[in-house]
Amino acid sequence: MGADVALLMLPAVGLIAGWLALRSIRRFPDEFTGKMLAVTGVGLCGIVLVGAWVVGLPVVLAATVLTRMYKQMGFLRFMIMGVHFSIMAMLPLKMVLRWLVNLKYFVYLPEFNLNL
Numbered sequence: 001m002g003a004d005v006a007l008l009m010l011p012a013v014g015l016i017a018g019w020l021a022l023r024s025i026r027r028f029p030d031e032f033t034g035k036m037l038a039v040t041g042v043g044l045c046g047i048v049l050v051g052a053w054v055v056g057l058p059v060v061l062a063a064t065v066l067t068r069m070y071k072q073m074g075f076l077r078f079m080i081m082g083v084h085f086s087i088m089a090m091l092p093l094k095m096v097l098r099w100l101v102n103l104k105y106f107v108y109l110p111e112f113n114l115n116l
Helices: 003-027 035-063 067-073 075-101
Strands: none
Touching (some): 035 067, 035 075
């Protein structure tokens, strides 16, 4: 496992830790504080994960499976197509997560009106 994949696991761990912190803060508001810090951490980790999916997936596809298409289309056209493809691929993922764990948004920051 490369270093880049290991670094991508950090936002996932941060997302889980922030979610657990928010759950503890909601259950025991007198004992735990730091809700804004937990919300910020969850939001930033979610943004990093969504950004890695949208930008990282086309790069991985260009290097592995779709090399011939990458050479035919060129960098810019392939990246535009890849970003659109990865955003399109997030819809079934979001549907499954909505059914399994009742996830409404990948990133939900009402303070900044950012809902992905």
